Amino acid sequence: MAKAHNAEEKIIAAAKKIFLAKGLAGARMQDIADEAGINKSLLHYYFRSKDKLFEHIFTGIAGAFLPRVINMLESDKTIFEKIEIFCQEYISQVIQTPYVPIFILNEINRQPEAFLKKMFGDKKPPVDTFLKQLKKEIKEGKIKSINPVQLFLNIMGLCIFPFVARPVIELMTGKDKIQFNALMEERKIEIPKMIIASIKK
Amino acid sequence: MAKAHNAEEKIIAAAKKIFLAKGLAGARMQDIADEAGINKSLLHYYFRSKDKLFEHIFTGIAGAFLPRVINMLESDKTIFEKIEIFCQEYISQVIQTPYVPIFILNEINRQPEAFLKKMFGDKKPPVDTFLKQLKKEIKEGKIKSINPVQLFLNIMGLCIFPFVARPVIELMTGKDKIQFNALMEERKIEIPKMIIASIKK
């Protein structure tokens, strides 16, 4: 968020803003150049094409999310702790970058395979530790038998959805940005509670 | 889904398909004409511009969802029944039109005010009955005190999210369309269970 000074940084900041707001197809190279306050040719000087520029921006945005999540999943915390920390970390992050989720979801829908390759290379996402942990606790009777995919969908859905629906939520409830964020702060606590209650035995 | 015969129907079916797949900015009038097997000029003959055509398609898609939801909310069922029925109806619907949610969410993010106007005209969405019902049951001590907005976000998030993330879910879990739908069938039961458990006293 620091102000950009050299051209490349200015371009990246501008492209991020425009791509997040309008998506790949909706963004115009001229918009990005204007936003950056530089000549359109300079875009092509630093990044050869619109696709390359988008690629760069996307990688930056998507890459910022992953490491924290993965570290968390692979840590030696309990399942319950992991769920709590995940929701808190994730929502904290997204409050500061509320346009990111819909941006990512669009890319997921546009090019699912390419998306996965960009995110994880060729290896599977590193959820093995978490899955084993789940199975173990189920066997030990600590938590209910649950399909991990369903659990994953529940956590992600509860965390992400409000942000992709945010504009109407704000309009429908008459709540402004600050109040919306307060709602999300509540959710940092309530979502883990709800999830854990649903799997605890 | 019935095969279109006259030109207008063919156009609408084609436009629906292309807009759902590529969004407003990503769709090309030529794509739609090709998909419909007609000349591009005919698009402009029946619908004057791309925006008008999109508007028409969007209204059709969004409008198909609302009435069922509203009828349900305003019915004389109990809160618990309403939640159960809503999730079942909604997921059943979306299984058959899996691209609709991301399509709608994009429009929400593109033009929030216009979206609301299209959906509800100038009046507020008719959730009064449901809200009163909620307050009453809270007062009577039947359910926990809960912010209705949070409840709404929980229900919608759990129902909708899997569909907007569907492509990666299918890839990551190696599940095909059929298996994905089976997962969603499970959710018709599990989501209401979870929601109700979270508010029941």
Add this chain to the structure above:
DNA sequence: ATCTTTGTTAACCAAATGGTTAAATCGTTT
């Protein structure tokens, strides 16, 4: 049969758009 309205198409157009080129400017090295 012919006139008229409606539906359909090919050809065309202007603006927008991603991208290129060549000249100019700036900073650094010699």
Add this chain to the structure above:
DNA sequence: AAACGATTTAACCATTTGGTTAACAAAGAT
């Protein structure tokens, strides 16, 4: 200060794109 590489810009280009026009065909109406 001359030379050189890196950066920046204005002008340009080719293609794409939404949209128009005018001719043409189909189908009723008289």
